[in-house]
Amino acid sequence: MEGSLSDVSTPGRIADDGEGISGQELALAARNHGLPLEALRYDVTPPGLHYVLVHYDIPPADADTWRLSVGGLVRPLELDLSALRALPAVTHRVTMECAGNGRARLSPRPVSQPWLVEAVGTADWTGVPLRMVLAEAGVLPEAVEAVFTGADHGVERGVEQDYRRSLPLRVATDEDPPVLIAHTMNGGPLPPQHGCPLRLVVPGWYGMAHVKWLRDITLTDVPFTGFQQSVAYRYRQAGDLPDDPGVPVTRILPRALMVPPGFPDFMSRVRVVRPGPVRLEGRAWSGAGPVVRVEVSADGCASWVRARLADREPGGWAWQAWHCDWTATPGRHTLTARATDVEGRTQPLEQPWNRGGFGNNLVQHVPVLCCR
Amino acid sequence: MEGSLSDVSTPGRIADDGEGISGQELALAARNHGLPLEALRYDVTPPGLHYVLVHYDIPPADADTWRLSVGGLVRPLELDLSALRALPAVTHRVTMECAGNGRARLSPRPVSQPWLVEAVGTADWTGVPLRMVLAEAGVLPEAVEAVFTGADHGVERGVEQDYRRSLPLRVATDEDPPVLIAHTMNGGPLPPQHGCPLRLVVPGWYGMAHVKWLRDITLTDVPFTGFQQSVAYRYRQAGDLPDDPGVPVTRILPRALMVPPGFPDFMSRVRVVRPGPVRLEGRAWSGAGPVVRVEVSADGCASWVRARLADREPGGWAWQAWHCDWTATPGRHTLTARATDVEGRTQPLEQPWNRGGFGNNLVQHVPVLCCR
Numbered sequence: 001m002e003g004s005l006s007d008v009s010t011p012g013r014i015a016d017d018g019e020g021i022s023g024q025e026l027a028l029a030a031r032n033h034g035l036p037l038e039a040l041r042y043d044v045t046p047p048g049l050h051y052v053l054v055h056y057d058i059p060p061a062d063a064d065t066w067r068l069s070v071g072g073l074v075r076p077l078e079l080d081l082s083a084l085r086a087l088p089a090v091t092h093r094v095t096m097e098c099a100g101n102g103r104a105r106l107s108p109r110p111v112s113q114p115w116l117v118e119a120v121g122t123a124d125w126t127g128v129p130l131r132m133v134l135a136e137a138g139v140l141p142e143a144v145e146a147v148f149t150g151a152d153h154g155v156e157r158g159v160e161q162d163y164r165r166s167l168p169l170r171v172a173t174d175e176d177p178p179v180l181i182a183h184t185m186n187g188g189p190l191p192p193q194h195g196c197p198l199r200l201v202v203p204g205w206y207g208m209a210h211v212k213w214l215r216d217i218t219l220t221d222v223p224f225t226g227f228q229q230s231v232a233y234r235y236r237q238a239g240d241l242p243d244d245p246g247v248p249v250t251r252i253l254p255r256a257l258m259v260p261p262g263f264p265d266f267m268s269r270v271r272v273v274r275p276g277p278v279r280l281e282g283r284a285w286s287g288a289g290p291v292v293r294v295e296v297s298a299d300g301c302a303s304w305v306r307a308r309l310a311d312r313e314p315g316g317w318a319w320q321a322w323h324c325d326w327t328a329t330p331g332r333h334t335l336t337a338r339a340t341d342v343e344g345r346t347q348p349l350e351q352p353w354n355r356g357g358f359g360n361n362l363v364q365h366v367p368v369l370c371c372r
Numbered sequence: 373m374e375g376s377l378s379d380v381s382t383p384g385r386i387a388d389d390g391e392g393i394s395g396q397e398l399a400l401a402a403r404n405h406g407l408p409l410e411a412l413r414y415d416v417t418p419p420g421l422h423y424v425l426v427h428y429d430i431p432p433a434d435a436d437t438w439r440l441s442v443g444g445l446v447r448p449l450e451l452d453l454s455a456l457r458a459l460p461a462v463t464h465r466v467t468m469e470c471a472g473n474g475r476a477r478l479s480p481r482p483v484s485q486p487w488l489v490e491a492v493g494t495a496d497w498t499g500v501p502l503r504m505v506l507a508e509a510g511v512l513p514e515a516v517e518a519v520f521t522g523a524d525h526g527v528e529r530g531v532e533q534d535y536r537r538s539l540p541l542r543v544a545t546d547e548d549p550p551v552l553i554a555h556t557m558n559g560g561p562l563p564p565q566h567g568c569p570l571r572l573v574v575p576g577w578y579g580m581a582h583v584k585w586l587r588d589i590t591l592t593d594v595p596f597t598g599f600q601q602s603v604a605y606r607y608r609q610a611g612d613l614p615d616d617p618g619v620p621v622t623r624i625l626p627r628a629l630m631v632p633p634g635f636p637d638f639m640s641r642v643r644v645v646r647p648g649p650v651r652l653e654g655r656a657w658s659g660a661g662p663v664v665r666v667e668v669s670a671d672g673c674a675s676w677v678r679a680r681l682a683d684r685e686p687g688g689w690a691w692q693a694w695h696c697d698w699t700a701t702p703g704r705h706t707l708t709a710r711a712t713d714v715e716g717r718t719q720p721l722e723q724p725w726n727r728g729g730f731g732n733n734l735v736q737h738v739p740v741l742c743c744r
Contacts, residue, residue, distance in 0.1 A: 003704040003741045004714070008642035020392015028474060029398060029642050030490050031404030038429040046564050048420030055638050057410040104398060112639065117395065118402050156638040168666070192418050266427050266528040269399050270380035332375040369375045 009155045015109040015356070024047055025104075025114040034118025040259045041284050043122070044093065044186060050121030051207075053098045053113060055163055056154025059213050062199035063189065064196040068181070072147075072218035074137035084128055084183055091126040092180065092203060093318040095285045097286065099206035099233060099249045102360030107237075110357035117257060118366050120285075122318050123194075125201045125369045127182035131173040134219075139169070143219040146172040147212065147226075148200055151213035161228045165211055177203035177317050181214065203317035204251050204287035206359075208233050246354075252287030253361040254347055255341035256294050256322065256371035260366050270366045272352045273328045280326050283319035294322040300334040300338035300362070301349055307337070328370040335366040381527045386727070387481040397476075406490025407544040407738035412631045412655050415693075416465065416558060422493025422543050423579075424565045425470045425485060427535055428526025435561065435569035440553070444519075444590035446509035453569055456555055458501055463498040464552065465690040467657045469622045471578035471605060476734030478526050482729035484739050489629060489736050492657075494690050495566075497573045498555035503545040506591075511541070518544040519598075520572055520648060523585035531599045537583055538596035539574065546592040549575035553586065576659035578624050578652070578731075594652040607726045618726075624659030625733040626719055628666050628694065628711035643740045645700045652698050656681065657689035658713035663729040666694040666710040672706040673721055673735070677710070724742050 015022075032053045039049045054313035063081050098119035103110055105117070134146070150163040160322040172179055180201040183192070190196040195212030202209040208228060223229075234246030259282050284291040290312040295304035307324035315365075322337070340346040351362045387394075392473050393401075397604035404425045411421045435453050442449040470491035475482055477489070506518070522535040544551055552573040554562070562568040567584030574581040580600060596602075606618030656663040662684040667676035679696035694709070712718040723734045 004743060005637075005644070005741070007704075008640050008644070008739075009637040009739050010639070020394060021398050022392060023476075024639055024641070026398075026486055027488060028639075029401040030406045031408045036430055036565070038695065041432060042564075048419075048422075048563050048565060050426070052420070054408065056636050057632075058408055060413065077482055114398055114402075116399060116402050122390040128440045139606075154635045154638055155644060160644075191420050192414075193408070193420060234379075249596045260429075261538050263526045264428050265377075266382050267382070267396055267400075268395065272377070272380070272527060272532075302393075316644060330374065341380065347463050367380075369377070369380050371376060 003005065005155055005160065007199060009158045011030055012356070013111050013129060015111050016081040017108065017313055021104070021114055021210070022049055024090070028113045032113055032159040034115060037118060037257060037260050040257055045188065047191065050123055050194070051096070051098060051119040053119065054152065055153040055156065055205060058192045059151040061151065061192065061196050062212060066197050068198060068217070070133060070137045070217045072220055073140040073143040076180055077137045077242050084181065084198070085188065087128045087132060089128055089370050090180070090203070091124055091125050092177065093122060093124050093313070093316050094201055094203045095120065095122045095317065096207050096210060097252050097255070099358045100220055102362060103357030105362060106133065106351055106353055106357050106360055106371040110355060112357060116212065117330065120257070124186050125180055125182040125202065126184035127180035128186045130181055131175070131178065131277050133181060134173060139219055142221045144169055144222070145220050145224055146225045147218045147220055147247070148211040148214060149216040156227060156230065162227050163211065163228065165228050167209065176315065191259045200351040206249055206287070208249065216344050230246060232356065233358065234356065235358055236356060237354060249358045251353060252285065253289060253359050254284070254286035254339040254345050255361045256282060256284035256337035257364055258282040258335060258366055259336045264361060271366060273370050275328055275330055275367055275370055275372060277327045279323060280338055281321065282324035284322055284339040285319040285346070286339065288345065289342040291320055291341050292338045295338045296324050296326070297334055298326055299335040301336055304338070330370050333368045333370065335368055336363045338363050377527055378530055379534065381530045383529055384728070385445060385483050387483050393476070393486055394483065397483060401484045404485055404620045406487060407493050409490060409629060409632050416496060416661045417493040419558065419563065422495055422566070423468070423470060423491040425579060426493065426524065426565060427528065429525040429565050429644045430526040433523065433564065433568050433585060433657035433702055438569050438679065440570060440589070442505065442589045444592055445512040445515040445593050446506070448495060448588040449509045451685055454553060456553065456570070459500045459504060461498050461500055462550065462552070462572070463496055463550065463684070465487065465494060465496050465688050466573055466575045467492065467535070467691045468579050468582060469475060469624050469627070471580050471730045475729030477734060478725055478729050478732055481728060485728060492629070496558050497552055497554040498556035499552035499573065501550040502553055503547070503550065505553060506545060511591055514593045516541055516594070517592050517596055518594045519590045519592055520583040520586060521588040522583045524586050528599060529603065530555065533599055535583065535600065536598050537581055537600050539581065547636045548687065572717070577623055578621055578659070580621065603729065604728065606728065607730055608728060609726060617706065621730045625731050626656070626658035626663060626711040626717050627733045628654060628656035629736055630654040630707060630709045630738055634740065643738060645701070645704055645740055645742050647700050647742055647744060650700045652707065653693065653695035654709055656694055656711040657691040658711065658717070661714040663692050663711045663713050667710050668696050668698070669699055670705055673708055676710070690698040702742050702744070705740045705742065707740055710735050
């Protein structure tokens with residue numbers, strides 16, 4: 001049996017009408033994992049409950065010998081962990097979400113990691129502001145982007161690659177929010193699956209920007225056109241390049257999620273509540289700034305009531321808590337929450353379809369049975 | 373819309389021929405998660421990579437106010453965390469595996485949590501031997517079983533319940549291995565998803581026995597016949613009781629897993645290796661005692677070579693490391709490992725089907741493409 005990469009690494013595809021989740025999608029779902037929605041109760045997501053999406057393998061990493069190189073249009077630098085830890089560090093609480101969150105709810109369904117709504121988590125990230133390291137390296141005036149390379153290596157849609165993404169220099173050196181080279185998560189070393197020993201943290205951006213297992217930063221005078229920038233992570237209606245270059249996926253769109261009330265059925269995950277008052281609560285976030293309004297519907301989006309929403313902490317990039325009261329009456333109900341952010345963007349009631357299945361912030365639907 | 377529990381909590385079923393993974397199975401796969409197979413490289417599974425299966429919700433738990441009650445055929449006791457921590461503790465390294473591991477590889481497929489092969493993990497569990505607590509409580513001579521109740525509550529196949537399982541008193545009070553009331557995992561408090569603040573650890577048994585969020589132990593003079601004992605977790609060929617009472621699921625069957633060599637394709641997870649020598653390595657375990665032989669096939673189970681196998685630590689109940697060398701030649705290959713335990717049980721090459729999808733230790737198949 002001979003074979004070539006193109007046999008095992010095929011183009012993206014859209015599932016057929018009525019096609020169940022495939023074995024390949026299941027293999028991704030069994031490796032990667034989302035936040036069990038009841039864990040929205042924690043301000044900071046406990047270890048192991050934060051969503052994880054790893055494109056290839058979690059690479060072996062030895063923090064003692066790890067080196068971060070900074071090259072390209074700078075005075076080249078090489079930093080080990082002790083050098084990075086010796087620099088002034090800041091801590092930010094950041095909500096991260098996978099750009100593909102919601103993909104498996106789309107119809108037709110783009111075939112990839114099949115998230116429903118749970119690809120989110122919040123952590124306290126401590127590290128060195130990227131702009132400090134870049135200032136130390138002396139970025140040359142002609143540089144326009146910083147390209148970040150992780151240690152994870154694989155093949156994707158026929159292209160062998162290290163995972164690599166860029167940021168415009170303006171974003172990379174922003175002061176609010178600062179992009180971090182994070183060496184600490186929730187007060188301890190990064191777990192292997194979250195980028196041990198170093199990852200980029202880009203508050204407000206979808207997860208693909210937060211390059212894990214960060215080993216190289218290269219400053220360039222042309223925009224990066226690698227796979228994860230120009231082929232993947234684009235909002236695109238038609239097929240692949242060059243038919244439709246698409247629009248880059250960047251900041252997180254607004255979303256509210258509810259802690260499912262009552263208790264679940266094991267298999268259907270339908271919630272069971274008793275008649276009477278039920279407190280509904282959850283979290284809401286947006287990558288554009290604070291969420292300013294959360295509304296809740298208990299009748300399948302026919303009518304809405306305003307939830308009480310906590311303020312976002314100044315300078316913070318974490319989700320905001322919300323709650324409201326609901327009186328459950330016997331029968332079946334569909335609960336929904338909807339967030340609107342400071343820029344007036346709100347969650348759609350109809351799916352925002354695109355070929356990669358990115359940014360699907362269609363409102364959550366929580367089926368509930370109220371019985372005595 | 374009225375409704376009843378039977379509308380949302382339906383009997384178990386077998387997927388139709390060719391039926392893809394359903395939305396309900398996907399919702400379980402997105403909540404629960406397996407060990408990414410490259411994490412077999414770690415002796416002790418890092419936090420967040422150990423498999424997790426939660427039947428209902430992770431319950432809120434306050435370690436400061438948590439009480440464990442011991443009742444039934446004893447002098448009733450109530451213990452808080454500080455009382456348990458004051459008792460002499462022991463630490464055991466234990467490999468845990470979900471009884472449903474391998475379910476989604478079965479054909480036809482029982483519809484439930486759709487594990488492939490990855491529902492496993494190893495941790496250092498510290499706690500009080502259950503037999504010490506039972507001795508303190510003075511078990512009456514007529515007691516035959518201990519029934520363990522967790523704080524997780526839900527509905528399953530129409531039955532509302534707290535998660536509850538029993539052990540025969542002989543197993544519950546065994547000295548080797550000792551059943552633990554564990555308050556510490558890998559040196560720290562239990563994470564919420566692993567049973568914070570207390571769980572049972574039953575070395576050598578599948579995961580359903582390791583009751584999480586343990587809040588009650590009741591000694592009884594009759595065998596427990598609750599849902600998780602008599603309906604679920606039975607090896608059964610026909611439909612539900614009373615047609616086929618089935619055989620209880622107890623100890624872990626032997627299994628070897630391989631760290632997939634080379635690097636993956638994102639979507640197909642097929643591995644890519646270069647021609648030449650490749651070290652193959654992995655872990656093997658059995659709930660009946662040590663694994664005594666691991667064999668590896670690189671030709672789809674036509675021929676086998678013996679791997680080098682590390683001894684199991686005396687008194688330990690953790691997986692054993694194994695490795696062997698393979699010379700990759702251009703083309704496609706299927707790699708397989710097979711464990712045999714001290715009692716002579718070996719992994720099957722044909723699926724051991726049962727209606728619940730339990731104990732499917734069919735050998736793993738790792739598809740590999742070797743190219744330059």
